[in-house]
Structures are given as structure tokens and as C-alpha cells.
Amino acid sequence: MTITRRQALSGGAAALATLTAGLPGVARAADGRVVVGTWGGDYGNLLRQNIDEPIVQPKGIEVLQDVANADPRKTKLLAERQTRRGTFDVACLSDTDMYLIQQQNALQTLDMGKLSRAEQIIPALKKPYAIPHIYSALVLLYNPDKVTTKPTAFADMWDPKYKGRVGFSDILYNTNTLAAALAGGGSVHDYKPAEKMLMELRKLDAKVYPSNEALAAALKSEEVWLTPMWLARGFMWKQGGIPVRHVVPKEGAYSIVFEAAIPKNARNTENAYTYLDAMLDAKAQTGFARQMGYLPTVKDAKLDPDLAQEISLTEEEESRLVTPDYEYLQKNLNGILDFWNKQFKA
Amino acid sequence: MAALILPAGLLVVLLMVAPMLFLARISLNHFSPTELMVEAMSAENYLRAVQDPYYRAVLLTTLAVALGCTLLCLVLGFPTAYWLARMQSRWKSLATILILFPLLVGNVVRSAGWIALLGNDGAINAALQGLHLISAPLPLLYNAFAVVVGIVAVVLPYMILTLSAVIEGIPRQTEEAAANLGARPLTAFRRVVLPLALPGVAAGSVLVFILCMNAYATPVLLGGPQFKMMAPAVYDQFVRGNNWPFGAALAFILLAATMVLTVVGSALIGRRYRR
Numbered sequence: 001m002t003i004t005r006r007q008a009l010s011g012g013a014a015a016l017a018t019l020t021a022g023l024p025g026v027a028r029a030a031d032g033r034v035v036v037g038t039w040g041g042d043y044g045n046l047l048r049q050n051i052d053e054p055i056v057q058p059k060g061i062e063v064l065q066d067v068a069n070a071d072p073r074k075t076k077l078l079a080e081r082q083t084r085r086g087t088f089d090v091a092c093l094s095d096t097d098m099y100l101i102q103q104q105n106a107l108q109t110l111d112m113g114k115l116s117r118a119e120q121i122i123p124a125l126k127k128p129y130a131i132p133h134i135y136s137a138l139v140l141l142y143n144p145d146k147v148t149t150k151p152t153a154f155a156d157m158w159d160p161k162y163k164g165r166v167g168f169s170d171i172l173y174n175t176n177t178l179a180a181a182l183a184g185g186g187s188v189h190d191y192k193p194a195e196k197m198l199m200e201l202r203k204l205d206a207k208v209y210p211s212n213e214a215l216a217a218a219l220k221s222e223e224v225w226l227t228p229m230w231l232a233r234g235f236m237w238k239q240g241g242i243p244v245r246h247v248v249p250k251e252g253a254y255s256i257v258f259e260a261a262i263p264k265n266a267r268n269t270e271n272a273y274t275y276l277d278a279m280l281d282a283k284a285q286t287g288f289a290r291q292m293g294y295l296p297t298v299k300d301a302k303l304d305p306d307l308a309q310e311i312s313l314t315e316e317e318e319s320r321l322v323t324p325d326y327e328y329l330q331k332n333l334n335g336i337l338d339f340w341n342k343q344f345k346a
Numbered sequence: 347m348a349a350l351i352l353p354a355g356l357l358v359v360l361l362m363v364a365p366m367l368f369l370a371r372i373s374l375n376h377f378s379p380t381e382l383m384v385e386a387m388s389a390e391n392y393l394r395a396v397q398d399p400y401y402r403a404v405l406l407t408t409l410a411v412a413l414g415c416t417l418l419c420l421v422l423g424f425p426t427a428y429w430l431a432r433m434q435s436r437w438k439s440l441a442t443i444l445i446l447f448p449l450l451v452g453n454v455v456r457s458a459g460w461i462a463l464l465g466n467d468g469a470i471n472a473a474l475q476g477l478h479l480i481s482a483p484l485p486l487l488y489n490a491f492a493v494v495v496g497i498v499a500v501v502l503p504y505m506i507l508t509l510s511a512v513i514e515g516i517p518r519q520t521e522e523a524a525a526n527l528g529a530r531p532l533t534a535f536r537r538v539v540l541p542l543a544l545p546g547v548a549a550g551s552v553l554v555f556i557l558c559m560n561a562y563a564t565p566v567l568l569g570g571p572q573f574k575m576m577a578p579a580v581y582d583q584f585v586r587g588n589n590w591p592f593g594a595a596l597a598f599i600l601l602a603a604t605m606v607l608t609v610v611g612s613a614l615i616g617r618r619y620r621r
Contacts, residue, residue: 072585103380339576
């Protein structure tokens with residue numbers, strides 16, 4: 001068979017059409033869809049089960065998840081901030097990251113009037129540029145079989161008894177450094193004491209693992225007995241049979257909020273509002289709590305008592321909650337990363 | 347005739363030269379934690395990278411790993427390449443496919459395999475402990491050893507195929523003539539085959555060296571948090587630190603080091619070849 005020029009051309013056009021079909025905006029008008037920049041794994045699946053399928057899709061909106069870790073998503077938001085049409089309609093990030101992006105003028109100020117659920121948001125978690133989706137606190141995880149006296153503080157990681165048994169996840173360098181700062185008398189406004197503390201811990205043979213999963217494996221094989229970690233993740237690990245308990249350290253419980261916002265260059269702003277509203281749905285939020293151990297951010301989401309006991313903070317613990325100093329972090333995050341990489345890990 | 351290179355040339359200019367120029371411009375900018383990137387024309391990022399002992403050590407590690415892997419590939423690849431080149435049977439194409447086999451699996455998937463093999467509760471340690479040969483697991487993962495093993499497994503096929511293509515071009519009769527004149531096989535190899543195969547050695551080494559210098563997934567996944575090579579360091583600056591200017595400067599330093607060594611290396615081999 002010979003291929004004529006005409007056939008080749010029409011074939012090429014068909015191939016091009018197929019290729020561009022998946023690219024929003026190149027050849028297709030953007031309507032009836034919402035592109036959500038989110039983590040994959042459990043988070044992405046739970047969004048699909050609790051929000052995309054039961055709430056947003058029945059409204060005739062097609063949900064596209066753009067799955068990646070936070071760092072590539074931040075980079076994409078920053079790189080695209082000058083462009084007219086961005087990738088995401090909704091971007092999910094932690095509160096610290098979201099602040100950084102907001103400082104770069106990349107996010108819309110939300111019109112709370114467009115969110116039917118805005119009234120229900122826990123007041124302390126309200127922001128003008130993002131909605132809170134779920135939250136948790138930084139706690140100390142320990143292996144109850146090996147660490148027989150229940151620890152009370154991050155400072156307990158420096159006990160020579162636990163030499164070689166303290167482990168860190170490399171990607172959490174920022175909160176690991178904070179835990180060290182708190183143990184050394186610092187605060188969310190002053191990470192400096194962490195430097196001396198971390199170098200001491202280095203002498204005590206602390207281990208660093210490349211990911212949370214690698215750290216989980218080390219906790220499971222009882223290579224590591226102590227680590228600072230999000231309470232929610234500790235809950236998931238416990239569910240998965242990893243021998244850990246948690247203690248809310250007396251130095252303070254640092255909070256993390258996972259937020260969602262609408263970039264300035266979003267193409268489907270109206271659909272994005274619908275999506276944010278769905279994220280605040282009480283039932284959807286309890287779904288996240290049940291599976292991932294994160295706490296709801298709306299007042300009317302009620303947890304089952306047994307679950308609440310596992311993942312909630314007592315009133316006394318709640319009084320120790322500390323929120324990040326975003327401005328301090330933004331100014332110093334690079335220095336913190338440098339110290340972590342060059343001095344502590346070297 | 348020159349028009350023939352136009353389509354490919356345009357593509358290269360568009361997809362490679364232009365972004366590189368853009369990146370070169372970024373590398374001269376100033377980083378500020380609050381504004382991220384401030385327009386500037388300064389060499390501060392380059393100076394910082396060169397003066398900081400940490401990044402000097404990262405560059406040295408990268409060079410050592412790349413040179414080590416290249417040498418290892420040469421030593422391991424040459425006999426295989428020779429065997430493949432001189433193979434007459436109908437199994438030759440099957441052998442070629444088998445050599446290419448490691449390239450059919452992505453870097454990340456392959457690394458996952460190495461982790462399952464080399465980890466503290468991985469197959470090797472489990473077997474050794476099961477046989478009571480060791481009491482504590484051997485540290486096989488998250489160090490230079492794991493990275494070298496991982497990289498060599500990826501780049502070895504490139505070396506073998508490049509070498510074997512050149513060896514195939516060396517007439518068998520030259521070796522027979524050497525034997526006829528009383529040379530032992532080793533002498534014939536040293537004085538006849540190896541000198542004639544030098545262009546292949548040069549091409550294979552350059553290819554492998556460049557791949558090793560720019561390795562990303564393998565050092566990240568098998569090297570662990572304490573082991574740093576240049577490509578992951580560049581990524582860290584761009585994505586974790588949001589420091590694009592410094593990341594761009596590191597990228598150009600990596601590029602320059604790779605280019606200089608590649609040119610010097612091929613020139614050295616080329617000079618021997620002409621002699």
C-alpha cells in the first residue's frame with residue numbers, strides 16, 4: 001500500500017487532534033470542568049470518593065486531578081504566575097506553602113459569599129486567600145515496647161538511652177528542625193536553638209530516611225523508636241500495624257492545615273468555588289478523618305467517639321497548639337534547608 | 347543540502363538553546379526569600395557555588411561516581427562486547443535484546459527493585475541473616491555502593507553496544523595475523539584489538555560519562571538523604587528551596603564540568619589513537 005500525501009496529511013491532523021484532546025485550552029474551550037492540583041495516593045483517592053464523585057460530578061462538572069507532590073505544584077504555580085491561563089483551578093497545599101504562594105500574588109482573594117459553607121469554618125483556621133480542608137498537629141511518635149517510660153516532650157529524643165534510635169524523614173526537614181528548636185528553648189519565631197540541638201543529636205547517631213514511607217519501614221522493623229510526625233500519619237501507621245503511640249509534646253503542638261485556593265489565572269473560577277464548597281462538606285470531612293486521621297475544619301463535622309479519641313486533641317492539648325510564623329518561615333526556610341543538608345546530614 | 351538539517355536544527359534551537367539561554371539569564375539573578383527572584387546581573391551564585399565546600403564536595407562526589415562507573419563499565423563491558431561482536435550464531439539478535447533488557451524498565455522501577463534487594467530487610471540481608479552469616483544487616487543501601495551498582499546497571503548496555511559496533515568493524519583476520527606471527531591472545535588483544543577499538547572506547551566512555559554525571563533518579567532513590575550528586579542538588583534548589591538563580595548556576599557548573607572533561611577525555615584518547 002502506498003500512502004498518498006493527502007492521506008498522510010489527514011492522518012497527521014487526526015493524530016494532532018488526538019494529542020491536543022487531552023490538553024485543556026489548546027484546542028478545546030474550557031467549561032464544565034475543574035482542574036485540581038493535588039497530592040496523589042490516599043489524599044487524591046479520598047478527594048475522588050468523598051468530593052469529586054458524590055458532590056461535584058453530579059453538578060455536571062468534570063473533575064481532573066493534576067497529581068503531584070507539593071514541591072512541583074508550588075514550582076508550577078510560581079512559574080505560571082505571569083501567564084494568563086494557568087494549569088489549576090484549585091490548588092491544594094499546606095498552610096506554609098500556601099502562604100508563600102500567596103505572597104507571590106498568585107492567588108485570588110476568596111469571595112466568602114460564594115461559599116455556602118464558609119460560616120461553618122473554625123474561626124482560627126480562616127484565611128482570606130484559602131479554605132482550610134483538614135488539619136493535624138506535630139506530635140512525638142514512640143514505640144511503646146522499646147520506650148518504656150512514656151516520653152513527654154521532644155526533648156526526650158536527646159536521652160542517651162535512645163542513641164541511634166531517633167529517626168527523621170528527610171522531606172520533613174522543616175518540622176524536624178522546629179521540633180529541635182522547641183526542645184532547645186526556641187519557638188516558631190526562633191529556630192536558631194535547633195542548630196546546636198541537631199548537632200548534638202547527630203552525635204547521638206540520629207538517622208535520616210529519604211521519605212515518610214522509608215521512615216515507616218524503619219519504625220516497623222523497630223530500627224527507629226522515636227520520631228516527630230503528624231498525628232494523622234501516626235494514626236494511619238498505627239492502623240497499618242506499625243508499633244507506635246503518640247504524645248502531644250509539652251513544648252507545644254505545632255499545627256498543619258492543608259488548604260485549597262484558587263489561582264489568579266484559574267480558567268474555571270465558578271467551578272473552583274463549587275469545588276471548595278464541596279471540600280468543606282461535613283460528610284466529606286469526616287470521611288477524611290476516618291481514613292487519614294486528619295481533623296475536620298468545619299464546626300458541624302462530628303466524629304465518632306472512638307475515632308475522636310484517637311485523633312483529636314484534648315482540651316488541655318489544644319491549649320498547647322501553636323500556629324506557624326509564616327513570615328519567619330518564609331524568610332528562613334532556605335537557611336533551615338541549608339543547615340539541614342550541609343551541617344546536620346553531612 | 348544544508349536545508350536538510352533545518353527541521354532538526356530549528357527544533358534544537360527552540361527546545362534546547364532558547365531555554366538554556368533563559369536559564370543562563372536566571373543564573374545571574376538575585377534570590378530573595380520574600381520576592382524569590384530579583385532581576386540582577388551578578389556572578390554571586392557562581393561564586394557561592396564555587397566557594398561553598400558543600401557544593402565542591404557534591405561536585406567531587408559526582409565526578410568520582412561518574413568516572414568510577416565509566417571505568418567499571420569499560421572493564422565489564424569490553425569482554426561482553428567482544429563476545430557479542432564475534433558471535434556468529436543465529437542467537438546474536440536475541441543476545442542483543444537481552445543486553446538491552448535493563449533499558450526496558452524505567453529508572454524508578456529498577457531502583458525499587460534494588461531497594462527490595464539491598465535494603466536492611468531486603469533479599470540479600472535476609473538471606474545472609476537466615477544463613478547466620480551475619481548478625482546485623484549489612485549497610486548495602488543508601489550509600490555510594492548502591493548508587494554505583496544502580497547506575498552501572500543502567501548504563502552498561504550503552505557501553506556494550508557502542509563497543510561491539512566498533513569491534514565488529516575490526517577484521518578478524520588482524521587477530522589471526524597476530525596469532526600467526528606468534529602473539530599470544532592477550533598480546534594480540536593489547537597490541538591489535540584494543541588500539542583499533544579505541545574510537546569505540548572513546549565514544550562509549552563519553553556517552554556513559556555524560557549519563558552518569560547527570561544521573562538523577564538513581565542517586566535520589568538509592569543514595570539516600572546523605573548522599574548528594576549534582577543533578578539532585580540542582581533539583582533541590584529549584585523545587586525545595588525555590589532558589590532558581592542558584593539552581594541555574596549549579597546546572598551550568600555541572601554542564602561546564604561535564605563538557606570540559608568530555609572534551610579533554612576524548613582528546614587524550616584521540617591522541618593515543620593517532621600514534
